[in-house]
Amino acid sequence: xxxxxxxxxxxxxxxxxxxxxxxxxxxxxxxxxxxxxxxxxxxxxxxxxxxxxxxxxxxxxxxxxxxxxxxxxxxxxxxxxxxxxxxxxxxxxxxxxxxxxxxxxxxxxxxxxxxxxxxxxxxxxxxxxxxxxxxxxxxxxxxxxxxxxxxxxxxxxxxxxxxxxxxxxxxxxxxxxxxxxxxxxxxxxxxxxxxxxxxxxxxxxxxxxxxxxxxxxxxxxxxxxxxxxxxxxxxxxxxxxxxxxxxxxxxxxxxxxxxxxxxxxxxxxxxxxxxxxxxxxxxxxxxxxxxxxxxxxxxxxxxxxxxxxxxxxxxxxxxxxxxxxxxxxxxxxxxxxxxxxxxxxxxxxxxxxxxxxxxxxxxxxxxxxxxxxxxxxxxxxxxxxxxxxxxxxxxxxxxxxxxxxxxxxxxxxxxxxxxxxxxxxxxxxxxxxxxxxxxxxxxxxxxxxxxxxxxxxxxxxxxxxxxxxxxxxxxxxxxxxxxxxxxxxxxxxxxxxxxxxxxxxxxxxxxxxxxxxxxxxxxxxxxxxxxxxxxxxxxxxxxxxxxxxxxxxxxxxxxxxxxxxxxxxxxxxxxxxxxxxxxxxxxxxxxxxxxxxxxxxxxxxxxxxxxxxxxxxxxxxxxxxxxxxxxxxxxxxxxxxxxxxxxxxxxxxxxxxxxxxxxxxxxxx
Ligand code: C2O
Ligand code: CU
Ligand code: CU
Numbered sequence: 001x002x003x004x005x006x007x008x009x010x011x012x013x014x015x016x017x018x019x020x021x022x023x024x025x026x027x028x029x030x031x032x033x034x035x036x037x038x039x040x041x042x043x044x045x046x047x048x049x050x051x052x053x054x055x056x057x058x059x060x061x062x063x064x065x066x067x068x069x070x071x072x073x074x075x076x077x078x079x080x081x082x083x084x085x086x087x088x089x090x091x092x093x094x095x096x097x098x099x100x101x102x103x104x105x106x107x108x109x110x111x112x113x114x115x116x117x118x119x120x121x122x123x124x125x126x127x128x129x130x131x132x133x134x135x136x137x138x139x140x141x142x143x144x145x146x147x148x149x150x151x152x153x154x155x156x157x158x159x160x161x162x163x164x165x166x167x168x169x170x171x172x173x174x175x176x177x178x179x180x181x182x183x184x185x186x187x188x189x190x191x192x193x194x195x196x197x198x199x200x201x202x203x204x205x206x207x208x209x210x211x212x213x214x215x216x217x218x219x220x221x222x223x224x225x226x227x228x229x230x231x232x233x234x235x236x237x238x239x240x241x242x243x244x245x246x247x248x249x250x251x252x253x254x255x256x257x258x259x260x261x262x263x264x265x266x267x268x269x270x271x272x273x274x275x276x277x278x279x280x281x282x283x284x285x286x287x288x289x290x291x292x293x294x295x296x297x298x299x300x301x302x303x304x305x306x307x308x309x310x311x312x313x314x315x316x317x318x319x320x321x322x323x324x325x326x327x328x329x330x331x332x333x334x335x336x337x338x339x340x341x342x343x344x345x346x347x348x349x350x351x352x353x354x355x356x357x358x359x360x361x362x363x364x365x366x367x368x369x370x371x372x373x374x375x376x377x378x379x380x381x382x383x384x385x386x387x388x389x390x391x392x393x394x395x396x397x398x399x400x401x402x403x404x405x406x407x408x409x410x411x412x413x414x415x416x417x418x419x420x421x422x423x424x425x426x427x428x429x430x431x432x433x434x435x436x437x438x439x440x441x442x443x444x445x446x447x448x449x450x451x452x453x454x455x456x457x458x459x460x461x462x463x464x465x466x467x468x469x470x471x472x473x474x475x476x477x478x479x480x481x482x483x484x485x486x487x488x489x490x491x492x493x494x495x496x497x498x499x500x501x502x503x504x505x506x507x508x509x510x511x512x513x514x515x516x517x518x519x520x521x522x523x524x525x526x527x528x529x530x531x532x533x534x535x536x537x538x539x540x541x542x543x544x545x546x547x548x549x550x551x552x553x554x555x556x557x558x559x560x561x562x563x564x565x566x567x568x569x570x571x572x573x574x575x576x577x578x579x580x581x582x583x584x585x586x587x588x589x590x591x592x593x594x595x596x597x598x599x600x601x602x603x604x605x606x607x608x609x610x611x612x613x614x615x616x617x618x619x620x621x622x623x624x625x626x627x628x629x630x631x632x633x634x635x636x637x638x639x640x641x642x643x644x645x646x647x648x649x650x651x652x653x654x655x656x657x658x659x660x661x662x663x664x665x666x667x668x669x
Pocket of ligand 3: 558597598599650651652655656660
């Protein structure tokens with residue numbers, strides 16, 4: 001269909017966002033399109049035409065969106081939100097046409113269009129039924145009582161039944177039920193003064209979830225762990241007591257504390273054995289929202305409920321704009337069937353490729369969060385994602401709300417922004433101010449585009465997380481005036497001015513993300529290499545639980561690789577000095593084996609995201625965790641302010657446990 005000599009490329013660009021990736025409240029990825037076109041002849045040589053127009057549509061050719069006028073050279077047009085995109089360039093009689101009627105000169109498709117239905121289904125069904133598959137392929141099949149309970153199926157995606165016989169190649173781990181184990185209590189609020197000392201005991205608790213009594217873990221018998229509130233620049237003492245079955249340590253995520261108390265086993269301390277204790281001194285230099293969790297076997301311990309928030313308050317009363325009230329929400333998911341949580345791997349994680357997606361969502365450890373407000377109330381919501389691998393896309397439905405994002409991991413944005421939804425990756429934190437404009441019920445939901453790889457189809461997953469009943473009576477005081485205006489925080493701007501000249505310094509260190517596998521259960525190998533397996537920028541959901549759980553840490557090794565030296569993970573040697581500023585480039589190559597998103601976290605320091613895919617980031621805020629979607633290149637300016645040995649790792653629990661971590665050293669000034 002194309003014209004001789006005319007060629008072009010169209011690149012899907014992810015627009016700027018205060019979050020790791022720009023999506024709509026429905027979870028559709030947003031894109032602008034950068035065209036590079038050569039060889040288009042003068043339109044009049046093709047017929048009664050005066051111009052070229054670019055269009056975007058779906059494979060069904062509906063709807064068709066007019067992107068705009070295009071000519072030879074580079075043009076960026078947008079915005080589109082299709083799951084799969086077809087791009088057309090036509091010659092038209094006028095730039096004002098609203099429908100394509102002229103001659104088609106170029107066309108192209110997005111990568112998602114290559115995902116074909118049935119290919120994978122045929123492959124799996126055919127190969128699983130073959131009797132001549134190599135013996136090794138059956139090694140992971142099991143029959144009879146082996147201690148494993150297959151995870152619940154996804155309600156909308158059916159897999160070949162043969163997959164149901166697969167088992168992980170590690171011994172299962174589950175907590176035994178015992179009526180002597182205490183019933184967990186909801187978390188308490190601990191307002192701690194400077195110098196306070198507390199105990200943090202990790203031990204089994206019984207929970208009643210979805211009508212069944214299950215055994216999980218809790219800090220001090222609570223779910224989540226106690227919510228600790230302190231003023232900035234205070235110090236607390238914490239005695240950790242480990243009554244779990246695994247050696248571990250407690251990490252104070254995001255806090256720039258003394259290296260000795262960072263809680264990184266084998267890096268800053270010996271793991272605390274079952275029955276052992278460790279005394280932490282935690283100093284909080286920065287106002288912000290943090291959390292604590294075990295470090296070592298997070299895939300088991302954190303997933304079973306060991307996590308709690310740390311809210312560090314600024315001593316400046318004007319730090320945030322006024323709000324009527326606060327809510328502090330920890331977002332999680334849990335993979336749970338009739339018999340309780342799906343077993344974990346005793347010696348190595350299950351779900352080593354995708355990470356463990358839960359089939360239910362939890363807010364503060366409960367299936368449903370409820371609250372009340374009055375009309376016009378401004379509620380400051382502190383969000384922490386503590387799930388093993390799930391990226392949430394939160395929005396409000398029902399009674400009208402407005403929302404702005406004001407802060408993230410270690411403080412406030414230079415500039416607040418209005419948002420319709422919040423994308424939050426594992427270990428990230430965001431603070432949003434929400435105004436409940438109308439009376440009624442405002443529902444907090446997670447809405448994403450999930451992929452059924454068998455049918456090659458995208459579908460919506462919409463899961464309720466909670467609801468706020470908004471009463472008709474007006475909230476007092478009324479903060480409408482301050483809420484309606486976006487703040488630019490002059491003190492944050494002034495602070496970042498000290499770093500601005502370094503934003504586009506050259507890259508000092510690069511890490512690319514990849515994977516190595518040993519012998520995987522049979523159907524996973526073709527799945528990983530198979531051409532038609534499309535890799536979305538973010539895997540928002542686990543739609544193949546029967547396959548996901550059988551890839552274990554025995555066969556999967558996730559890798560951070562330094563391209564310059566070829567060094568990987570714990571072999572990477574970086575050495576800095578306090579006061580250094582370094583540019584770090586994180587490259588998540590879409591062509592890597594089993595490419596997926598990774599939330600990358602750095603201990604004990606803070607960084608600014610300076611560019612995403614080469615586009616300067618204007619949504620600046622101090623971070624310790626950044627989501628790097630598939631195919632993205634993310635640049636961060638890392639400030640080395642804290643001496644010691646510090647970890648850099650992926651925060652997908654199953655990825656850190658299967659290799660995706662490194663340590664760098666910071667010498668004192
Ligand atoms: Cu929250 Cu090393 O991590
Ligand atoms: Cu950390
Ligand atoms: Cu990862």
